[in-house]
Amino acid sequence: MAKAMREPTFWILTALTDQPRHGYGIIREAETLSSGSVHLQAGTLYAALDRLAAEGLVTIDREETVDGRPRRYYRLTDDGATALATETTRLTTNAATATTRLRSRPTTPRPTPA
Numbered sequence: 001m002a003k004a005m006r007e008p009t010f011w012i013l014t015a016l017t018d019q020p021r022h023g024y025g026i027i028r029e030a031e032t033l034s035s036g037s038v039h040l041q042a043g044t045l046y047a048a049l050d051r052l053a054a055e056g057l058v059t060i061d062r063e064e065t066v067d068g069r070p071r072r073y074y075r076l077t078d079d080g081a082t083a084l085a086t087e088t089t090r091l092t093t094n095a096a097t098a099t100t101r102l103r104s105r106p107t108t109p110r111p112t113p114a
Contacts, residue, residue: 005087011038011058012048013076013084018059020075023049049074057083 005013008030010097015021015029027040041047052058057080076084094099 002013004090007034008038008040008044008048009052010084010087012040012045012052013080016058016074017081017084020073022071022073026074032041052080056080 011030011034012026014033015026021029023042023045027042030040049058053060053074056077058074059077061075063070063072065071067096077111
């Protein structure tokens with residue numbers, strides 16, 4: 001059984017599925033995709049990107065200088081896409097199981113207020 005992916009990691013990888021992005025672009029996209037539930041801080045993001053790069057899930061796509069400041073773009077690797085797909089399947093399976101259980105849950109009549 002695959003280990004559950006932390007939510008910020010899930011959203012970082014998801015933010016990189018369609019195109020390479022630089023740090024701030026990843027932060028904005030993760031927040032948008034998560035409907036505002038994930039707010040990545042720069043320090044957290046770059047530590048996560050270093051870890052994900054070491055694991056082979058993301059790689060540096062390119063570097064450029066914008067307004068005199070270096071900007072590094074990251075992209076999802078094939079292994080990263082596989083890991084994200086595995087996590088998506090795990091989450092979907094878990095949600096389906098919970099949904100099925102909720103549907104079969106007996107309802108208890110609520111007491112009528114006196």
